[in-house]
Amino acid sequence: MTRPGGRSARVRDAVHDAVVELLAIGEINAAIPKIAERAGVNPTSIYRRWGSREQLLLDAAVTRLRATSPIPDTGSLRGDLLGWVEGIERSMCDPRGQILLRALVATLGPDRQPVEYLKARGEDLQATLDKAAARGEEVPTVEELLDFVLAPLYLRVLFKRPVEPGTGARLVERLLTALPADPAPNAGRGG
Amino acid sequence: MTRPGGRSARVRDAVHDAVVELLAIGEINAAIPKIAERAGVNPTSIYRRWGSREQLLLDAAVTRLRATSPIPDTGSLRGDLLGWVEGIERSMCDPRGQILLRALVATLGPDRQPVEYLKARGEDLQATLDKAAARGEEVPTVEELLDFVLAPLYLRVLFKRPVEPGTGARLVERLLTALPADPAPNAGRGG
Numbered sequence: 549m550t551r552p553g554g555r556s557a558r559v560r561d562a563v564h565d566a567v568v569e570l571l572a573i574g575e576i577n578a579a580i581p582k583i584a585e586r587a588g589v590n591p592t593s594i595y596r597r598w599g600s601r602e603q604l605l606l607d608a609a610v611t612r613l614r615a616t617s618p619i620p621d622t623g624s625l626r627g628d629l630l631g632w633v634e635g636i637e638r639s640m641c642d643p644r645g646q647i648l649l650r651a652l653v654a655t656l657g658p659d660r661q662p663v664e665y666l667k668a669r670g671e672d673l674q675a676t677l678d679k680a681a682a683r684g685e686e687v688p689t690v691e692e693l694l695d696f697v698l699a700p701l702y703l704r705v706l707f708k709r710p711v712e713p714g715t716g717a718r719l720v721e722r723l724l725t726a727l728p729a730d731p732a733p734n735a736g737r738g739g
Numbered sequence: 740m741t742r743p744g745g746r747s748a749r750v751r752d753a754v755h756d757a758v759v760e761l762l763a764i765g766e767i768n769a770a771i772p773k774i775a776e777r778a779g780v781n782p783t784s785i786y787r788r789w790g791s792r793e794q795l796l797l798d799a800a801v802t803r804l805r806a807t808s809p810i811p812d813t814g815s816l817r818g819d820l821l822g823w824v825e826g827i828e829r830s831m832c833d834p835r836g837q838i839l840l841r842a843l844v845a846t847l848g849p850d851r852q853p854v855e856y857l858k859a860r861g862e863d864l865q866a867t868l869d870k871a872a873a874r875g876e877e878v879p880t881v882e883e884l885l886d887f888v889l890a891p892l893y894l895r896v897l898f899k900r901p902v903e904p905g906t907g908a909r910l911v912e913r914l915l916t917a918l919p920a921d922p923a924p925n926a927g928r929g930g
Contacts, residue, residue, distance in 0.1 A: 654845035
């Protein structure tokens, strides 16, 4: 999780910026030479580091989306999750956040690798849940957070329904309130 | 909701088939003349009926996705919803269903009209809920069905997480079981 500094980080940031800027002006199929030109780097650097346009786009989207909605450490699970969804809502109100999410989904064609994005976010969330459980708090599962908080927010964005302020907080409260009453804690784990 | 018969319906079906087949072989940006050629119709018919490639793609996706997961009328809300999610799961296990959903999302760029798909499905669901309420059943809202059943299923597909058999049924049961205990029935309606 350490951020490599120096030239390598500058190249990555410049290339990510170029991808986001090209997406923002509708260039969703921009080829690597065009991205390289905008970033002011050599196309070879991009091919060497990311291998393909798709891998670059995935990396840019995952890096940016994670960065825009970090999970804070507030000392309570409720506070952590409310901070997290606030970041998601803010990011999704920004047209660039929406474009990145859409580009991420569009890039995952049938022959592509499964995306690492939800896996990475799942690990971030698991760490938050582990801390809360260690404090003795009642915690949901990562699966429940993805299903009942992230999915409803992302569906709104992807299908262009409005995200009303407070939607994320309402979803978090609903999940936390329902916690002790989960009707089927061991269902669906078969196989 | 009546299905126009005759030549008009045949053209529509042939054009929708051509779109789905082209998407299936990776031609996600096929232009109208190419679609027309594959469908065996005149490009002019497509321009006149749909106006643009995007509108055609939206219409094909909405028509097909609705058709593959109809909401049955079983006499109980639980039965209706379980039938509905079974259709969604079946459709999402078919690569063509996944491709259509992804194409639908990808087509909704920042400058596009909001999609009518969720609106159309919302109306179908509302009719089902109205019938159940008239029978005296406890019913969720359409919003809850979209948030807590459809969104988790679609997120799995769009991010290429596996849809385990029974996932939809588990989501329906969870929502129905939680019904009387909704912690905040009037929250988030402000503004």
